[in-house]
Amino acid sequence: MVAGIDGFGWFGLVVYLSVMGFVNKGVRVPIPLGISRPLLKLAVLLRLRDPMKPQPHRLPRPGSKSKSETPLRPAPSSNDSLDTPTPSGSTKPMVTERLSTRPSLRSRSESKIGVNASAPEEEFSDPGHKSADSTADHDGSQLGHSKNKEERWSFPIDLRTAPVAGVVLLLITTTIEGSVLRKGIVGEEGVRPYDVLVLFISLAYISTALDSTGGLRALAFFISQKSARTPKMSPPSAEKTASGVQLYTTLYAFWFVAGVIVGNDPIVLSGTAFLGYMTRVTGITTPTAWTFSQFIAANVASAALVSSNPTNVLIAGAFELNFLTGYTKNTLLPSVITQVEYISSTAAVVAYPLLLVTFKTLKPPRKDGTAGAQAYIPAQLTPPDANPRSALLDPKGAIFHSVLMLLTLAVLVGTSFVKSVEVWMVTAPGGIIALLRDLWSERGAHPASTAQEPKGIDLGRINEPTSRYRARYSLPAIIRAFKRQFPTTATTISRLPLSLLPFAGGIFILARALTSLGWTSIFASWLAKISVNPAATIFFLGYFIALALCPLCGTNIGATILLVEILRDPNFSQAPHALANPKILTGAIFSTAMASNLGAFSWTFSSSLAGLLWVSILRQKGIHVEAREFAAWNCLFLPVLSTVASAIVLLEVEYFQ
Secondary structure, three states: OOOOOOHHHHHHHHHHHHHHHHHHOOEEEEOOHHHHHHHHHHHHHOOOOOOOOOOOOOOOOOOOOOOOOOOOOOOOOOOOOOEEEOOOOOEEEOOOOOOOOOOOHHHHHHHHHOOOOOHHHHHOOOOOOOOHHHHHHHHHHHHOOOOOOOOOOEEEEOOOOHHHHHHHHHHHOOOOOHHHHHHHHHOEOOEOHHHHHHHHHHHHHHHHHHHHOOHHHHHHHHHHHHOEEOOOOOOOOOOOEEEHHHHHHHHHHHHHHHHHHHOHHHHHHHHHHHHHHHHHHOOOOOOHHHHHHHHHHHHHHOOOOHHHOHHHHHHHHHOOOOHHHHHHHHHHHHHHHOOOOOEOOEOOOOHHHHHHHHHHHOOOEOOOOOEOOOOOOOOEEOOOOOOHHHHOOOHHHHHHHHHHHHHHHHHHHHHHHOOOOOHHHHHHHHHHHHHHHHHHHOOOOOOOOOOOOOOOOOHHHOOOHHHHHHHHOOHHHHHHHHHHHOHHHHHHHHOOOOOHHHHHHHHHHHHHHHHHHOHHHHHHHHHHHHOOOHHHHHHHHHHHHHHHHHHHOOHHHHHHHHHHHHHHOHHHHOOHHHHHOOHHHHHHHHHHHHHHHHHHHOOOHHHOHHHHHHHHHHHHOOOOOOHHHHHHHHHHHHHHHHHHHHHHHHHHHHHOO
């Protein structure tokens, strides 16, 4: 038995580990019909769900065949005409609902460059989720049959729900008190969880809104085309081609610079979809090199500035580091150094050179195990034949959101010198301004409802007005009306990683629970025994956080929350050798900062929220990355990058403090 830990402490640890397991591997628990039926009725009663539509019973027309005698017709394809011929040769117009009198900015512009306008909604939709319209129609068709199958509900226990469920379980069993809940949400002593959440969501909205205007996509097209050149000794009319290595290098630099400015998650949100399109039109059959370089560059870049990653905000707030002189000066160099071929007297090859050499040397395997014909990075590529301006959906909006993002980041860094100005005071107004601008730009452009009503009276629909009236004021109906009125804004909101809110909030509370139950002090004493000097501290944390805690503790955010509590515990921070050598604590802080960013591309997708978003978008774009492949590539690159970053942190702590 561990000294000082009672039964509640062990129960809390089991709950914490179980939650981390469900975060990494979610499950769905089916709900019995005896419970789902009253829940469904309650949801309809509270207007949280549309009422189910009963199948209308129509009288057979004279001379028509019964349902059993009528052969089944195939479902009309998307190319079929809206006017479907009837057996008598006449046409029966189908009643359709036009969502808008004019297409949204997104659909108009993306049609110019050959991108599916509905891609964003598909990319971030839950595979098991159906829209309210389709659900209602589905339910109605089922109820029309004598042997209908009732809708089976299931409850997901995963990243979205497991942390909250764990907190509720600890509260019900009185394992933790209400004060722990408050500290996990409000924070104390410089650790403010709401700062992390507000900053992340606000900047995510601004950057996602910028992408919705087509700004990032247009810039990516511009960079790709600038890499193309007319071959020497060729006529001017000859097709321009781009060097595969040059285009790869250009995009890598773009991902890194953009990742420093806006963070890793916005780059994953906007850049991954672009890569899916670019690799397809340039004929790249195996986009592994391009997708992994984007993911790695964005996550390494996010270590440079405090505002680039929620983990950076958490560390800077917990140890009261100035955003510019206290944090960035110690992380910018390791972040940049891990991008170039340099480290002390050894010519270690890291990051970009490592990626380039690896993917230029290896060839993608075929299914039979032999090497493929096309290299990961082809020698010559044909850039997308599209005018970058045509990718701009809203030029004025692109300028507005770009300026707003730069101003928000500038004010965030500038006010970091003023302790009375908290992070949310700067970032929340920026996000609200971006949202209000989007709503204002779409005012009156998309009528809320232009549905056509059929003329005459249909006897089969006599019983429908009541359900239609109820559905009109239900939550799904309100959401559909909002999407019709503000389609681009609704798309932007749907692309936000909102699942981070309950996840991070729950993980904050669970980490605080470990502290109240005594586990953090025990972990801190173990770490103090290992951290005998700055070198041992920096390299141990650099490897352990990136290779173990990030993939196993509920993403890099969960790992950082736990590590901050451990580093702040007196058993570590007030240990005799730590007090005698303050460089031990300093090295631990900045090693945690670097490792939490590098750990985003550890050996599981759930090592970071960005990893979960990344693989989801790629799957929607037809690019499937298996978990084994993800682990194999990252385990090749991550140890090298962790070694280099830890070495640079050690040099700075020893010689530049």
